[in-house]
Amino acid sequence: MEEKWPWKEPRHPVTRGAFIVIEGLDRSGKTTQVERLCNKLYSLGHNIKAMGFPDRTSPVGQMIGNYLQNLTEMDDHAIHLLFSANRWEKVHWIEDTLSAGYNIVCDRYYLSGIAYSVAKKNPSLTIEWAKNSEVGLPCPDAIVFLDILPEEAEKRAGYGVEKYERRDFQEQIRTLFLRLLLSSQEEGIFTPKIDAGLPIDVVQGKIFAAVENIIMSAQAGLMGKYVSRIKR
Numbered sequence: 069m070e071e072k073w074p075w076k077e078p079r080h081p082v083t084r085g086a087f088i089v090i091e092g093l094d095r096s097g098k099t100t101q102v103e104r105l106c107n108k109l110y111s112l113g114h115n116i117k118a119m120g121f122p123d124r125t126s127p128v129g130q131m132i133g134n135y136l137q138n139l140t141e142m143d144d145h146a147i148h149l150l151f152s153a154n155r156w157e158k159v160h161w162i163e164d165t166l167s168a169g170y171n172i173v174c175d176r177y178y179l180s181g182i183a184y185s186v187a188k189k190n191p192s193l194t195i196e197w198a199k200n201s202e203v204g205l206p207c208p209d210a211i212v213f214l215d216i217l218p219e220e221a222e223k224r225a226g227y228g229v230e231k232y233e234r235r236d237f238q239e240q241i242r243t244l245f246l247r248l249l250l251s252s253q254e255e256g257i258f259t260p261k262i263d264a265g266l267p268i269d270v271v272q273g274k275i276f277a278a279v280e281n282i283i284m285s286a287q288a289g290l291m292g293k294y295v296s297r298i299k300r
Contacts, residue, residue: 073106073116078169083289085115085171087162087206088279091179092214093242094233095221096264097271101214102175104272105279109171114283117165120175121155128154136232144193148185152201155181162206166295171283178202178298179211179248184232187240195248199300207296210282211257212275213249214264218242255299258282 088105090098099120106116124133132150134140142150155178165172182198218238232238249259260278262271285291 072118073110075115075170076113078115078287079113080287082115082169082287083293084286084295085166085169086209086279086283086286086291087166087172087174087295088282089174089177089179089208089211090214090275091176091211091245092264093216093218093221093238093245096214096216097268098175098214100268101271101275102173104268105275106173108272108276109173109283114287115170117170117172118175119158119162119172121158121177121180122151123154123158126154126157128157144185144188144190145197148181148193148198149201151181151185152178155202155205159206163295166206169287171286174208177208177211178205179245179252182248183241183244186244187237189240195244199298202298203300205298207298208257209286209291209295210279211249211252211259212278213245213259213261214271215242215261216264220265 090102090105092098102118102120106118110116122132122136123129128150131140132147132154135142135147135150162172181202182195185193185198186195218235221238222233222235232241249261253259262274262278264271266274282291
């Protein structure tokens with residue numbers, strides 16, 4: 069399969085790539101904006117890899133896919149740990165890719181895992197419990213949150229196909245996301261929030277403006293040679 073963004077020699081020395089995560093509710097436009105950001109960065113001479121979670125190509129990801137399509141049922145704790153395991157499957161790939169000088173733009177990551185699990189309101193599935201399985205994963209340099217009201221998201225094409233695409237549940241998720249983003253900001257992670265209801269081109273421009281300096285800083289070695297790890 070031909071590489072979509074094949075490696076090209078950097079214009080300047082690169083210490084490591086930046087790890088950028090795009091988060092948001094279902095149908096907030098994450099996948100579209102990941103693609104657009106990758107194209108924009110590549111056109112400017114940056115080497116790029118895109119990824120997304122859940123990765124349904126692995127055996128763990130296939131079990132998650134069946135669950136999301138309502139083909140199987142699973143305990144809340146068990147499915148949370150499967151989502152987490154799906155992220156852990158990619159740890160070495162993430163670290164090696166960043167060290168090789170690629171920037172990674174990721175569609176969903178661990179905040180989605182925590183928010184979607186805790187929103188189920190299972191008394192024993194707290195934020196603290198949900199985060200435990202994420203401790204030690206590579207930490208993003210930036211988490212961009214595409215903010216949209218659930219009633220707006222449900223007007224978009226394809227809404228309601230998968231398990232979690234219900235307005236009441238998405239409202240819970242949005243509340244949790246905003247709380248988790250504040251905690252992430254306090255931990256030193258850059259967490260810009262962007263109105264996903266704006267025109268697609270405007271959203272794209274705002275995302276690029278938000279992450280441009282982060283990418284340049286990571287490549288110049290100003291953010292450390294290696295990506296940090298998620299802490300408790």
